[in-house]
Amino acid sequence: MSDIDAYDPEAFRAAGHRLIDGLADHLVRAGGRDCPAISNVAPERMLEELPARFPAGPGGDVVMRLLEVVRRSTAVHHPGYVGHQVSTPLPQAALAELTSALINNGMAIYEMGQMQTVMERHVVAWMCGVLGFGDGSGGILTHGGSLGNLTALLAARQARAGHDIWTEGTQQPLALLASDQAHYCIDRAARIMGWGAGGSIAVPTDGRFRMGIDELERSHRRAVDEGRRVVAVVASCCSTATGSFDPVDAIADFCAEHDLWLHVDGAHGASFALSERTRDRLRGVERADSVVWDLHKMMALPSLNTAVLFRDGRRSYEAFAQQASYLFDDTDPGSEWFNVGRRTMECTKRALGVTAYCMLEAYGTAHFARHVERLMELTHRLEALVVAAADFELAVEPEANILCFRHVPPGFDQDLDGLQARIRRRVLDNGRYYLVQTRLRGRLWLRTSLMNPNTTEDDLEGLLDEIRATAANRGHRLD
Numbered sequence: 001m002s003d004i005d006a007y008d009p010e011a012f013r014a015a016g017h018r019l020i021d022g023l024a025d026h027l028v029r030a031g032g033r034d035c036p037a038i039s040n041v042a043p044e045r046m047l048e049e050l051p052a053r054f055p056a057g058p059g060g061d062v063v064m065r066l067l068e069v070v071r072r073s074t075a076v077h078h079p080g081y082v083g084h085q086v087s088t089p090l091p092q093a094a095l096a097e098l099t100s101a102l103i104n105n106g107m108a109i110y111e112m113g114q115m116q117t118v119m120e121r122h123v124v125a126w127m128c129g130v131l132g133f134g135d136g137s138g139g140i141l142t143h144g145g146s147l148g149n150l151t152a153l154l155a156a157r158q159a160r161a162g163h164d165i166w167t168e169g170t171q172q173p174l175a176l177l178a179s180d181q182a183h184y185c186i187d188r189a190a191r192i193m194g195w196g197a198g199g200s201i202a203v204p205t206d207g208r209f210r211m212g213i214d215e216l217e218r219s220h221r222r223a224v225d226e227g228r229r230v231v232a233v234v235a236s237c238c239s240t241a242t243g244s245f246d247p248v249d250a251i252a253d254f255c256a257e258h259d260l261w262l263h264v265d266g267a268h269g270a271s272f273a274l275s276e277r278t279r280d281r282l283r284g285v286e287r288a289d290s291v292v293w294d295l296h297k298m299m300a301l302p303s304l305n306t307a308v309l310f311r312d313g314r315r316s317y318e319a320f321a322q323q324a325s326y327l328f329d330d331t332d333p334g335s336e337w338f339n340v341g342r343r344t345m346e347c348t349k350r351a352l353g354v355t356a357y358c359m360l361e362a363y364g365t366a367h368f369a370r371h372v373e374r375l376m377e378l379t380h381r382l383e384a385l386v387v388a389a390a391d392f393e394l395a396v397e398p399e400a401n402i403l404c405f406r407h408v409p410p411g412f413d414q415d416l417d418g419l420q421a422r423i424r425r426r427v428l429d430n431g432r433y434y435l436v437q438t439r440l441r442g443r444l445w446l447r448t449s450l451m452n453p454n455t456t457e458d459d460l461e462g463l464l465d466e467i468r469a470t471a472a473n474r475g476h477r478l479d
């Protein structure tokens, strides 16, 4: 045992005060654009700079090291952060996370997280209500949209395979249908379930990257003709690259006709149901069998925090029809809603409902509707700037807070894709903005997700100016 008491409450109190001060200073700096949106360091250099050895005895200063992590991270609270679909988290949500980490109640079973379990249940019930699911709906919280989609699709498989596949396994070639814009985790889920490369069938999308019903019918017929048993259709709401919403209502009609499970991947876009101004994009979502909804994308919570919601809550017991007599009462699984480990991939699990419950209680549900509306206002502002500029091209009219565009300097007749990639690299090196890129039908586009409600219109004008300056300074010969 070392001579330092690692569990000393006073040392924790002192370190905590220093840490919170440092984090609050970070919020001031990032919010005031006084630090880079990204401090871009090559992986090899980072590897060299950070000690790889750990001392045998004590000596490191946790707070100093943590604040260095903060300084060197991508600053999602910086108004120039317009990159991936990662939220600008509510600072107080981090306090909830800290608390859950300290008490470390694992939540597989009710005894290890009693209030936490009920908080999760209330959050899930509220989310089901937002989607328009009725009595008997339910679900769980889990770690991320990828795991959430897999969990929902496991339930779909069990419900539509035609036999007890969890117990018996299968030799039958099963499949799901999802648009060619679906997040890669859908294809990954099909492969994890043993369906192979043909298990996730890509349905072609229209000019706005949305699943077409005619194409869905054609893809379904072809799969059946090839001997596949299709169990589910996945509607992307919205897609990752362009934020396009598949038409849920029409897909629900198709699923009803063919007795297929309808899963909505609403990892990003389910939050659009929160506002009357945006919920039309999800018309028909109340007819879905399951919906995945990330709270760490459009609900401003820290990663990861995902709801897997079922119109018929009993379905959530089918994803993992596992027996574990040392943990669960196996006589009636449905009566054991309070042992969430039965319905999640995780056994020990972070108390995700605590953060969600506390934020909903503290700020009120309307706050989250306004959050979505604000991010859409910013997106439309950027769209207007791009459309008005002769030297920019818009990929597709945005339905969500994701906007793809590219810089087309007048008279530039060289490799436009290469230009976008080089511009992006230079913008990241400058550090005032963080944006990403995506390939759409073979062409490279700059991609922005407007995630930070504190981004201003001036920031957006500044972004286009920065892109122009980056291209112009080097006479388009960026390297």
Ligand SMILES: Cc1ncc(COP(=O)(O)O)c(C=O)c1O
Pocket: 085, 143, 144, 145, 146, 147, 183, 185, 236, 237, 238, 239, 240, 265, 266, 267, 268, 294, 304, 306
């Ligand atoms: C539509 C969609 N589904 C699933 C995911 C995966 O979610 P996660 O990163 O939480 O695993 C993403 C992530 O961007 C997404 O956009």
